[in-house]
Amino acid sequence: MIANILTNRIVNDIAGGASQGVIIGLVALCLVLVWRATRVLNFAQGPMAMFVTYIGMTQMDHHVNFWLAAVISMVVGFMFSALTEIVIVKPLYHKAEINPIVVMVGMFTLLEAIASAIWTNIPRYPTAPYSSINFQSSGNPTGLSPLSTFQIAAALAVMTFVAVLFNYTSLGLKLRASALAPEVSKLLGLRVSRLLTLGWGIAGAVGAVAGVVISLNPGGLSPNMLDAMFILGFIAAAIGGLDSPLGALISGVGIGVIMQLINDYWNSNYADMVAVVLLVVALMLRPQGIFTKNSARRV
Amino acid sequence: MISISNLSVAYGAITALDDVTIQAPTGAITAVLGANGAGKTTLLRTISGLVKPRSGSITANGHALIGERPDAIARLGIAHVPEGRGVIAEFTVEENLRLGALGAKTNVTSGLEEQYALFPVLKERRKQYAAQLSGGERQMLALGRAMIANPQILLLDEPSLGLAPLVTQDIMNTIKTLCANSGLTVILVEQNAKSALKISDFAAVLHVGKSIAVRPAAEVAADESLRSYYLGMAE
DSSP states (O other), X not given: OHHHHHHOHHHHHHHHHHHHHHHHXXXXXXXXXXXXXXXXXXXXXXXXXXXXXXXXXXXXXXXXXXXXXXXHHHHHHHHHHHHHIIIIIGGGTTOTTSOHHHHHHHHHHHHHHXXXXXXXXXXBOOOOSSOOSOOEETTEEOSOOHHHHHHHHHHHHHHHHHHHHHHHSHHHHHHHHHHHOHHHHHHTTOOHHHHHHHHHHHHHHHHHHHHHHHHTSTTOBOXXXXXXXXXXXXXXXXXXXXXXXXXXXXXXXXXXXXHHHHHHHSOGGGHHHHHHHHXXXXXXXOTTOTTOOOOOOOO | OEEEEEEEEEETTEEEEEEEEEEEOTTSEEEEEOOTTSSHHHHHHHHTTSSOOSEEEEEETTEEOTTOOHHHHHHTTEEEEOTTOOOOTTSBHHHHHHHHHHHHTOOHHHHHHHHHHHOHHHHHTTTSBGGGSOHHHHHHHHHHHHHTTOOXXXXXXXXXXXXXXXXXXXXXXXXXXXXXXXXXXXXXXXXXXXXXXXXXXXXXXXXXXEEEEEEEHHHHHHOHHHHHHHTTOOO
16 A cells, blocks of 8 residues: 555656755745845856856865765855855945846856856766665655655755744844845844845855755756756746745745656646746736735835 | 034935034933924934935044944944834834844843833733834834843934824833933934923924024923924925
């Protein structure tokens, strides 16, 4: 009975879809973090994560083990994102004529070009710490492998960390206040500018985890590896509500599962299209996002 | 002691404050009265660093404030309760208060206890979102959040805005008590001149960006010729 469930086609699709869905959720979480902090949609989030994943994962060529390489990616991801905010985004906050979105789209192209120049377009395959052969149940494969279990666990761990940081710590309270009410926060003595930079840094580190986890997929590590994920992450963030980290996770997993079911039962060419249709329908029904609270504004 | 000298502020071509000089003595409440658009809010926003002046100087307890960032000015012990109170509606009462202590780096636990003793209604509602509070409760929250920072100077922008007369009276009495108990220097910006003059020691009158008089509150209240300015009936 249990063996039947574990190897059931739909259950397998859900498990496999969820393992990709949490990664979509992770990308969406980066977008949400940056949006909440500075009201900037960071279109370069994907390439930024790709870039720092390269920096960390290529250290494995020099006999650095996977875990240390992943930590390097995260630290560099934090610094790169924080620096981007200081150097590129901060000067644009009060300049209506140059939209930060346009600048970030430029950065998208630039980073992919630089990455191809340094590391070529040929994918690399970092050695994963776990096997990608699916668990077996009574001789039949289930929907999960040790590797995909690790990917899910890593994504959930990062999300839990972010949730606890933002909701249960003093630093999180200061970060949320700086994002919600920058002027009032300044009047209370908070170093708002520094806190916003920190918010970008955290998003950069989260993005690096997404990059590392995705580089272990069959597609490997390549300059455009995050492009498709980024679009799906963007859709997840928009459906979930750009202000809701939990919404980003839930809609990310939802999209992952739905796409996996479409791949398996219908036609994989339609999967991306369906994701966009979901976005359009969700935005028509609830433009503020499904999980955004209708909170009262200050009066 | 807060001393504002020859302060001029402009928003583009529009002059908001023109050569304003006001002194607010330590431990006293100084009311700043004036009609809509007289420059009252601009005055407070310039003191706390949100607006950069064109010329003039502001010193508070010996510190020159012009050119300092708003957060640095706040950490000097200058608390500014902005127009509309500035409570964060998406935060609970307790989160708002905690934030005040975190910004000023004062002790959160003892600060909360003090403010809850001062404002029992905030303790009752500490887990509720600020959005759910009444206007008077929000003003108390804003005052509590300012006081948890142990400020020496308190800037209040229209605390009576949108409040019923009885609630206004209650808030004004609270401000008077706070000032008397802690030696606080208060600048109280108000359109509700009658309520403000009742609790103030001194009063300044602003009219279209100029300071007309800075005198003991009782004198200002008694001066018929000034009344037309702060009641907004002057030409």
